[in-house]
Amino acid sequence: MAACKCEQSQESQYQQLQEVFDKYRNFKGALIPLLQEAQEIFGYLPGDVMKKISQEIGVPFSKTFGVATFYSQFHLKPRGRNIIRMCQGTACHVRGAAKVFDAVSTDLGVGRNESTEDLRYTLETVACLGACGLAPVMMVNDDTHGRLTPDKAVAIVKKYE
Known part of the structure; x- marks a missing residue:
């Protein structure tokens, strides 16, 4: 993207x-x-x-x-250099995806489908990333990260600064 x-x-x-x-x-x-x-x-x-x-x-x-x-491929607002996609599918939901999302959202100071002011990050939710065995899962750019906890997700995102 x-x-x-x-x-x-x-x-x-x-x-x-x-x-x-x-x-x-x-x-x-x-x-x-x-x-x-x-x-x-x-x-x-x-x-x-x-x-x-x-x-x-x-x-x-x-x-x-x-x-x-x-079409979801098009964006009408500027997006960040790092695109974070948080899975909200059933397996991720059951394993705490909402808490993971909330932790990353709070840490970045942005909500769903928003970008940080410095355009370093855009935080999006997606229906499924297709890695249910690793739930909860997020992607940062093209990198998939699984078996997340809120703290682990925040730490991973910080590595992309």
Whole structure:
């Protein structure tokens, strides 16, 4: 997943976006690929970028916004460099996932699907990570961590600072 691209200049990002428009010019069904590549450039989908996409391919903004909000792969707010996904599936729930989530949430000072002010972390919940035997489980970026306790989860997250 793309994280915040704050280190790039806005001018550079818009130049890249123009190159993406050129790539998909006269390409039927370009909305989703355009949104994907725009998100890769900006780290999320700012409203002005979605408006520019709508104008460029001649679709109403309502359609662009509808697609961006329908698919969970798209994000309308900046996300942290480290994406923490906390499993809330049945096995994790039964083994204390709520307490693990609460500990990480409290430590970071953010709630469900929020990012820290410094954009170091985004805390998300997911229905299942597919590692039920390791419940409760979380992923930080592409790393899976299981058999968590609240203290263990907080300690793991701190390693990603």
